[in-house]
Amino acid sequence: MWELDYWIQSLGVTVVAAPAMLLAVLGLLSLLGRLKSEQTISRIVQCGVVVGLMASLALLGLMLVTGRRHIEFGFGHWVSIPNYDFWIKFEFDRLNVPFVLLTFILCGTISAFSTRYMHRESGYVRFFVLFALFQLGMIVTSLACTIETLFAGWEMVGLSSALLVAFFQERPAPVRNGLRVWIVYRVSDAALLMASVVVHHLTGSGDFDNFLGRAAWPEGHGSLEGSSALLVGLLLLLAAAGKSALIPFCGWLPRAMEGPTPSSAVFYGALSVHLGAFLLLRASPILDVSPPLCVVIVVLGLATALFASLAGRVQTDIKSALSFASLTQVGLIVAEIGFGLRYIALVHIIGHACLRTLQFVRAPTLLRDYNAIENAIGDRLSPGAVPMSRRLSDRVAAWFYRLALERGYFDAVLTDYLVRPFVRAFEWCDALERRWTHFLSGDPTPASDKADRSPSSLDDLA
Amino acid sequence: MTDLHFPWLELSILIPLIGAVLVQRLRDPVQARTWSVVASGLTLMSAFAAWEDFGLLNAKEADDAWHLLSRLFGHELFVIDQLSAPLLPLTALLYTLTIFTTLRTKIRRFSFPWTLVSEAITLATLSCKLPWLVIVLLAAGTVPAFVELRTRGQSTRVYSLHMGLFVGLLVVGGAFVAIEGERVHSLLAILPLLAAVCVRSGVVPFHCWMTDLFEKATFGTALLTTVPIAGAYAAIRLVLPIAPGWVLQSIGIISLVTAVYAAGMALVQKEGRRFFCYLFLSHSALVLSGLEMVTSIGLTGALCVWLSMILSLGGFGLTLRALESRRGRLSLIDFQGLYSHTPTLAVCFALTGLASVGFPGTAGFVGGELLVDGAVETYPHFGIAVVIAAALNGIAVVQAYFRLFTGKIHVSTVDLSIGPRERIAMLTLVAMLLLGGLSPQFIVESRHHAATELLDQRATLSNDEVPPHQP
Numbered sequence: 001m002w003e004l005d006y007w008i009q010s011l012g013v014t015v016v017a018a019p020a021m022l023l024a025v026l027g028l029l030s031l032l033g034r035l036k037s038e039q040t041i042s043r044i045v046q047c048g049v050v051v052g053l054m055a056s057l058a059l060l061g062l063m064l065v066t067g068r069r070h071i072e073f074g075f076g077h078w079v080s081i082p083n084y085d086f087w088i089k090f091e092f093d094r095l096n097v098p099f100v101l102l103t104f105i106l107c108g109t110i111s112a113f114s115t116r117y118m119h120r121e122s123g124y125v126r127f128f129v130l131f132a133l134f135q136l137g138m139i140v141t142s143l144a145c146t147i148e149t150l151f152a153g154w155e156m157v158g159l160s161s162a163l164l165v166a167f168f169q170e171r172p173a174p175v176r177n178g179l180r181v182w183i184v185y186r187v188s189d190a191a192l193l194m195a196s197v198v199v200h201h202l203t204g205s206g207d208f209d210n211f212l213g214r215a216a217w218p219e220g221h222g223s224l225e226g227s228s229a230l231l232v233g234l235l236l237l238l239a240a241a242g243k244s245a246l247i248p249f250c251g252w253l254p255r256a257m258e259g260p261t262p263s264s265a266v267f268y269g270a271l272s273v274h275l276g277a278f279l280l281l282r283a284s285p286i287l288d289v290s291p292p293l294c295v296v297i298v299v300l301g302l303a304t305a306l307f308a309s310l311a312g313r314v315q316t317d318i319k320s321a322l323s324f325a326s327l328t329q330v331g332l333i334v335a336e337i338g339f340g341l342r343y344i345a346l347v348h349i350i351g352h353a354c355l356r357t358l359q360f361v362r363a364p365t366l367l368r369d370y371n372a373i374e375n376a377i378g379d380r381l382s383p384g385a386v387p388m389s390r391r392l393s394d395r396v397a398a399w400f401y402r403l404a405l406e407r408g409y410f411d412a413v414l415t416d417y418l419v420r421p422f423v424r425a426f427e428w429c430d431a432l433e434r435r436w437t438h439f440l441s442g443d444p445t446p447a448s449d450k451a452d453r454s455p456s457s458l459d460d461l462a
Numbered sequence: 463m464t465d466l467h468f469p470w471l472e473l474s475i476l477i478p479l480i481g482a483v484l485v486q487r488l489r490d491p492v493q494a495r496t497w498s499v500v501a502s503g504l505t506l507m508s509a510f511a512a513w514e515d516f517g518l519l520n521a522k523e524a525d526d527a528w529h530l531l532s533r534l535f536g537h538e539l540f541v542i543d544q545l546s547a548p549l550l551p552l553t554a555l556l557y558t559l560t561i562f563t564t565l566r567t568k569i570r571r572f573s574f575p576w577t578l579v580s581e582a583i584t585l586a587t588l589s590c591k592l593p594w595l596v597i598v599l600l601a602a603g604t605v606p607a608f609v610e611l612r613t614r615g616q617s618t619r620v621y622s623l624h625m626g627l628f629v630g631l632l633v634v635g636g637a638f639v640a641i642e643g644e645r646v647h648s649l650l651a652i653l654p655l656l657a658a659v660c661v662r663s664g665v666v667p668f669h670c671w672m673t674d675l676f677e678k679a680t681f682g683t684a685l686l687t688t689v690p691i692a693g694a695y696a697a698i699r700l701v702l703p704i705a706p707g708w709v710l711q712s713i714g715i716i717s718l719v720t721a722v723y724a725a726g727m728a729l730v731q732k733e734g735r736r737f738f739c740y741l742f743l744s745h746s747a748l749v750l751s752g753l754e755m756v757t758s759i760g761l762t763g764a765l766c767v768w769l770s771m772i773l774s775l776g777g778f779g780l781t782l783r784a785l786e787s788r789r790g791r792l793s794l795i796d797f798q799g800l801y802s803h804t805p806t807l808a809v810c811f812a813l814t815g816l817a818s819v820g821f822p823g824t825a826g827f828v829g830g831e832l833l834v835d836g837a838v839e840t841y842p843h844f845g846i847a848v849v850i851a852a853a854l855n856g857i858a859v860v861q862a863y864f865r866l867f868t869g870k871i872h873v874s875t876v877d878l879s880i881g882p883r884e885r886i887a888m889l890t891l892v893a894m895l896l897l898g899g900l901s902p903q904f905i906v907e908s909r910h911h912a913a914t915e916l917l918d919q920r921a922t923l924s925n926d927e928v929p930p931h932q933p
Contacts, residue, residue: 031809031889079828079903081910084759084835086828122802148831152822159821162860169868172797182860190853194846196831197838426730429723437670441617 008062012073014055015100016090016143019136022048026129035125042115045128049111052139053104060097069093070216072145087207090143095217095281098350099142106270106357107135113361114262123167127260130167134160134263138271142278146207147196150282154192154243154275158185161272164263165256177255184252188242192279195235202228212285218342222285233286233293236279237300244276244330246304250311251411253327257319264319265360269326270353277333277349284342297338305331307408314404318363326356463541464521470512471526471540474554475586477505482578491569495561498574502558502581509554509585513547522915523591540589544912545698548769548905549588553690556776557581559887560682563780565787572680573610580606580683584690596699597636600662600692601629607679607687616678624661624671631658632696639704647704655700656713663693663750664743665713666720676739681783684735689776691746694768697753703920707756711840714754718837718847720747725854729861734782734792737862741778744851745771745818751848752833756920760836761913766829766906770817770898774826777814777891778859780884781807785866788878794862797869803878808867810888815859817895819852825898828906 025044029035063071074089092100111131118124137156144150162185166178203210203223211232213220224232240246245253256268267273280287280297287294305328312324329352336345362369374381392400406412481501488494516524523543525532531539542550557577564572580603587599604625611618635655642651661668676684702710724744731737749771752764784807785800786792801808813824820830830852838845872878880888898905 031806031892033806077903079906081762081906082758084762084832086831152827155822159816166864166868169801169864170799170871172869175797175864175868179857179861179864183857186853186856189856190849193834193849193852197834197845197849200835201838422726423730426726430727430730433670433673433727437620437674440620440623440670441674442619443617 004062004066008059008071009073011055011059011062012071012090012092013075015052015059016139018048018052018055019132019139023129023132023136026125026132030125030129038115038119038124041125041128042111045111045115045132046108048132049104049108049135053101053108056097056100056104059092060101063092063097074145086148087146088149089145089207090149091145091208092143093217095278095346096142098346099278100139102350102353103135103138103142103271106266106353107131107138110262110266110357110361114260117262118260121260123169127164127167127263130160130164131263134164134267134272138275141275145209147192147199150279151189151192151196154239155189157272157275158182158189158243161185161256161267164267165259167259167263174258177252177258181252181256184242184245184249187249188239191235191238191242195232195239198228198232198235199224202232208282212283217282218284220285222289224286225289229286229290230293233283233290234296236283236286237293237297240276240279240334241300242276243279244273244334245327246276246300246331246334247307247408248410248414250304250308250327251407251414253323254315254320254407257317257323261319261360261364264323265357268323269356269360273326273330274333274349274353277330277337277345280334280337281342281345284337287337288340294338294340298335299338301331301334301336301338303331305329305335307331310400311404311407314401318366319360322356322359322363325359326352329356463538464519464524465527465529466512466515466519466524466542467527468511468515469526469528469530470508470515471542471550471585471589472530474505474508474512474550475540475582475589477501477508478557478578478582478585481505482575482582485578486575491574492566494574495564495569498561498578499558501578502554502561505581505585506551506554506558509550512542513551516542516547537592539592539595540586541591542589543591544908544915545765546588548908549690549695549772550585552769552772553584553588554581556689556772557584557686559776559780559891560686560783563784563884563887564682565784565881568680568682568787571614572682573606573613576606576609577683577686580686584686584692587692588690588695591699593636593639593700596696597632600632600696603687603692604629607675607683610679610683611675614678614680620671620674621678624668627668628658628661631655631661632700635700639700649709652701652705652709655696656705656709659693659697659701659750660713660716661693662696663691663717663746664688664720665717665747665750666723669720669724669743672743673736673739676735681735681779681786684739685776685779685783688739688742688746689772689779691749691768691771694746694749694753694764697750698916702753702756702916710754710756714751715841715844717747717751717754718841718844718851720744721751721851722847722854725851725858728858729854732793732795734786734794734862734866737794737858738775738779738782741818741855741858742775744855745775748833748848748851752836755836755840756917757836757840758910758913758917759832760840761916762906762910763829763832763834763836765909765912766902767820767826767833769905769909770820770825770829770895773891773895773898774814774818774824777810777888777895778818780887780891781811781814784880784884785811792866794865797864798866799868799870799872800878801867803872803874804867804880806880806885806888808863810892811867812859812863813892814888814895815863816856817899819856819859821856823896823899825895825902825905827899828902829909832906 071092078088079086118127133156137153140153141150162178162182165181166175168174199211211223242249257264308324308327312321315321333345333348485494485497523541525538583603590596631654638651664672721744724740728737728740749764749768752760817824817826820826834848837848
């Protein structure tokens with residue numbers, strides 16, 4: 001039995017260490033300017049992904065053979081002082097084993113695809129460093145056994161996403177969209193951090209066992225009840241909404257399509273976009289004890305699905321259409337979680353992630369694919385079912401069309417009622433401070449004023 | 463009291479002073495830089511040796527060996543303790559790297575002798591626990607920046623006004639403390655000291671001197687005057703031991719408001735220096751709020767953030783300084799697109815900036831978590847301010863990164879790539895930040911010991927109910 005535990009521990013450590021080493025090697029070599037050859041990068045990435053995948057498959061095999069449904073392994077106390085412990089602890093269970101396998105398989109596939117897609121691209125090294133950061137973030141988030149560890153992975157995914165959206169950084173549009181994605185992610189991170197702190201205070205530690213129960217997923221019984229469960233649940237839902245682009249944060253998803261297609265596929269078609277749903281699945285014991293929270297989740301999920309389905313119908317480019325299609329399914333998955341259908345939601349995530357990744361990576365050759373299909377059948381493709389809009393009056397149809405085209409006005413509302421007043425208030429304070437400082441110093445225009453040549457940078461964003 | 467094996471503290475104060483005298487005599491600025499690097503490098507080694515020696519002694523605090531100053535003044539002036547032990551080498555490192563990375567184009571503007579004097583004063587302040595000497599050294603620490611402003615022909619009114627107020631309040635508070643003796647101190651003694659700390663730390667509304675200093679002094683001098691956070695040290699040595707809990711917590715709330723306000727201001731800045739200044743103000747206010755929580759966890763978090771801040775914001779400032787020396791004042795309005803010219807600088811900018819906001823895997827992460835934890839416990843309704851400030855600072859850092867390094871293709875006829883000196887300095891800081899992030903136990907544990915000692919000291923000196931070992 002000792003040998004079995006030893007193997008389990010070793011394999012578990014390998015699953016986490018493989019992407020960590022991959023990031024360390026790529027990051028270090030690129031920082032020192034030693035990473036030049038595309039072939040070398042490709043081999044390092046393949047090596048990292050294959051080692052991680054093999055270890056997780058072996059661990060799954062051991063779980064199936066021994067009948068163990070829940071395995072914990074860790075690196076011990078990362079930080080330990082009186083009254084504060086930070087464990088680095090991971091777990092394997094029915095929820096995260098599929099997620100980890102999905103991560104390794106899709107990341108492996110997409111990295112192989114990217115070696116050709118990104119060939120001779122000036123940011124080739126940067127792409128793979130960020131890709132490695134994303135993969136590590138996904139693995140850490142999926143396997144996390146404490147809310148603090150989950151938060152660490154969550155932030156890594158966020159940063160890599162934002163920087164990859166801005167990958168084509170010679171143009172301003174991808175950069176602006178990358179910044180917008182980052183802003184939404186920071187809101188999401190802040191909500192998760194608050195949830196982490198509240199959990200720490202309510203249960204004494206951030207260990208999932210303490211507030212989600214010791215039983216294997218999904219049979220755990222949460223220790224939080226009533227208003228505590230509702231508060232933590234709402235904070236987690238806010239974090240999930242930001243990460244999975246649920247209403248009202250859905251505006252960033254089509255903007256994220258500015259990034260390279262392979263990263264769009266694996267981030268917004270497959271893994272990252274489902275991370276919010278994963279978080280809700282992980283926290284499902286809290287949902288079980290708080291019916292009002294479930295109602296909120298169902299409403300949010302269905303509203304997102306409905307909106308995304310509507311918005312997706314008026315998109316004029318394939319990646320945006322796919323992003324809204326993806327969002328529709330995410331909304332449905334979230335609603336399923338709210339209804340208590342945990343396994344269906346998990347299967348839905350896996351199926352949807354695989355299908356959408358395939359659609360995304362085929363997106364650049366869509367016209368060619370259509371052409372090939374039409375040549376094969378010797379006729380035009382049928383236009384499909386009669387759209388709903390034909391059954392509506394012109395005025396109502398136009399209203400819906402505009403609503404969909406403007407993406408539900410969510411971006412506009414957030415900009416007009418949140419970002420702009422915020423920026424204006426601080427600009428007013430800035431102007432006031434400058435006047436006060438100039439009054440005190442009696443100076444003419446200071447040097448920093450000479451750098452100002454156009455309106456506020458956040459205004460561009462707004 | 464335990465003695466170090468060598469007078470490391472006196473040496474680390476004396477070396478930069480001797481260096482300053484020698485460098486002052488040199489006419490060639492390149493030579494001046496070289497000798498300044500040597501002097502500050504030796505100071506760094508001495509400060510590091512003091513830390514190591516202190517660690518080996520396993521004592522609460524230690525005097526210098528041979529008691530040279532005791533023979534002169536009848537009292538040992540400089541001691542090293544859990545609080546100051548890592549602060550000394552980190553501060554010395556910041557000075558060394560700042561001098562080391564000063565480019566040829568800037569060496570005529572940057573005063574090496576005064577920088578060495580400033581280093582000696584700062585290290586002396588951090589090695590001192592005697593209230594009156596701390597006050598004198600804090601007052602002396604304001605002089606180098608003042609001299610530089612005068613030399614550059616800039617208006618010193620804002621700086622002089624605030625620093626005059628700072629020194630005046632320190633003296634008044636110190637005088638009342640001395641008059642009141644050993645008994646519990648009145649608000650007449652505590653409030654002036656507290657106000658002095660607020661002025662020096664740039665707590666709103668006393669922060670305008672910092673933006674003014676960043677506008678008018680060289681970036682290096684402004685960085686070195688602010689980043690070691692002398693105000694926080696004054697708070698620990700002069701206020702924390704004697705102020706009642708409710709006073710500290712009130713100031714803590716004002717510090718939290720400052721942290722959010724400065725983070726918001728950093729977001730709307732249109733110029734690099736002002737942006738950095740507000741980013742720094744937000745962080746220093748977070749440290750101050752942690753110090754005023756008077757709980758073990760909050761204090762440990764604040765001390766951890768303080769250390770990581772010296773490295774991260776020091777590195778971030780040096781990156782901005784390097785960019786500024788290539789491009790002049792940095793506009794954050796238009797995209798600069800410098801990534802293709804200076805990719806290493808861009809990566810260092812991003813890493814140090816993210817480390818300052820406590821990104822996972824960097825030295826600030828655990829400190830940030832502890833600070834949030836302590837803040838929510840101490841201020842249930844205001845604790846969320848730490849999270850908001852961290853979120854806004856994170857947005858500000860990435861926004862600045864995008865503005866400076868991306869958005870267009872920058873065309874330049876001159877080479878803008880990172881120089882070997884800058885590469886060494888940046889990679890050293892980045893390596894330290896990552897190592898501190900991957901293995902934080904050592905630093906967190908040492909900060910916890912320092913926090914526990916401070917709380918014990920406070921419990922002894924003040925009448926206030928202090929739960930020393932409770933989170």
